[in-house]
Amino acid sequence: MREFDLIARIRERVASRGDVVLGIGDDAALLQVPDGMQLVVAMDTLNDGVHFPIGTAPGDIGWKALAVNLSDLAAMGAHPAWCTLSLSLPTPDRAWVDGFLDGFFALASEHDVALVGGDTTHGPLSVCVTAHGLVEPGRALRRDGARVGDDIWITGNVGDAAAALSLLQRSERVPDPLRARLDRPMPRIATGRALHGLAHACIDVSDGVLADLGHVCAASGVGARIDVDALPASEALCALSLDAGTRRQWQAAGGDDYELCFTTDPARRSELDATLSRLGVDASRIGVVVANPGIVAHDADGSAWQPSATGYVHFSD
């Protein structure tokens, strides 16, 4: 399969949008941003064996490569619109590419995202996606708006992906619901849109709750107190009958959750409840924003708790 066969194979599966003036097939894509909207741009790369386990199904890689980028748009409160894809492959393989595209386009069509360009190269397996979204001016959710006294919330539940990865690494059986959370994260687009006017700050949880909340606190010039036993756990995670230490570690510092962590005024809890109920989304109150910089974590008894590592570190000395 030559490069241009591969591009043709991708191109024939691309869905259109009215605002794509020119998609795949020229030197660059030509896009019509609606007047008065701001452009939101996120770019994330997944490398084989680093961001997904070696041997991950191609459809799951395709899904996840787009999902992690849409999750960034969700955290900004943006509508997804377009994306570009750079796919590096060590060897051409029609079945692999078709599987990859199955996963990629399954998620793209759920959110009406048009693939408008990119490239295919020869190299170690790596997938880079740039996602473009749109947001009304002043409506973007940012990291730098958390205020002292704010409630801290997290959507859904956390720790499933870390559990799946840990079990995989120990060659233990991984329950399907946990593996699905690792392989096919669901970007919280509708929730991000609904948090406008409610959330003071927002981030998506990719590196672990403590690490990502740390970015919010640093950007906002505040700190946080977190109850690690308030972190919501899925039925599948609870069914593992973990010791508290392991569960807390996976939930607070595991990463790959792609839930939204956000802060709101406690006076508006009922409004937030109503908004989330309308969407059918659960969220858990896990702590409070404080003036003192840094994050203090405690358990349900109020005893201080420290993770054995916070967040995924790509490079260390």
Place this chain on the structure above:
Amino acid sequence: MREFDLIARIRERVASRGDVVLGIGDDAALLQVPDGMQLVVAMDTLNDGVHFPIGTAPGDIGWKALAVNLSDLAAMGAHPAWCTLSLSLPTPDRAWVDGFLDGFFALASEHDVALVGGDTTHGPLSVCVTAHGLVEPGRALRRDGARVGDDIWITGNVGDAAAALSLLQRSERVPDPLRARLDRPMPRIATGRALHGLAHACIDVSDGVLADLGHVCAASGVGARIDVDALPASEALCALSLDAGTRRQWQAAGGDDYELCFTTDPARRSELDATLSRLGVDASRIGVVVANPGIVAHDADGSAWQPSATGYVHFSD
């Protein structure tokens, strides 16, 4: 050097633009597209040992990763505006990163391009850039507008980069001007802008003149007749005293030139001359657009000429 140190190192060198609402440091960048302008998006990845020779200086890799993307914007007739960068590194190395950024930002500042986001990951050396430009509606240069009877032009000269690569691969000395063309291509932004209203079709030459002109012909539903001895050669290339076969091969099918190949109405030659003179840019007329699909190449004597390979092929069965 941890990921966040690396991001901080990049962030402190970023230049600003008035239309960057929010740059590096949140989940995504927030950009203000001017009302009435269309967005132009190109994405290209460079992999170690595939798109640049192993051992290429980090500054040259940084320059080239941005240059190949800006060249795509040039071929569309767009103004560059913003870019995102995904940098995968096998090991953290401050000196390497600083050198890379020297080259990247040297070119970015020449064209007032703001780096607004991206990511850094652990993996084999690979650089992915997404470049964003702006163009007035209806002004974009495309591949699909070539007309039968059009002159075919190429800017500057071609073959230098292919010569440099070939000498390198044979461990021969590479003259500096040839190496510079391989390592630090100059995107033809001003020329692309000036071709509005003159060029019927345009492409940048990355895969070789014949291969890229072939894309223009295919998109336009036409063919081309090319005089390979009309392909312009630099003084440095001429100084190599090549046999005609090698020179033609490098010039017509070598790639990595990043010149613009475009077609115009022959009735407007003097207007084109005046436009290019004003810019101080040379262009050579290398052939004519014909109705018959495919490209027929001949030499100065009119004898048919065939390359031994056309263009760079990323994958082959």
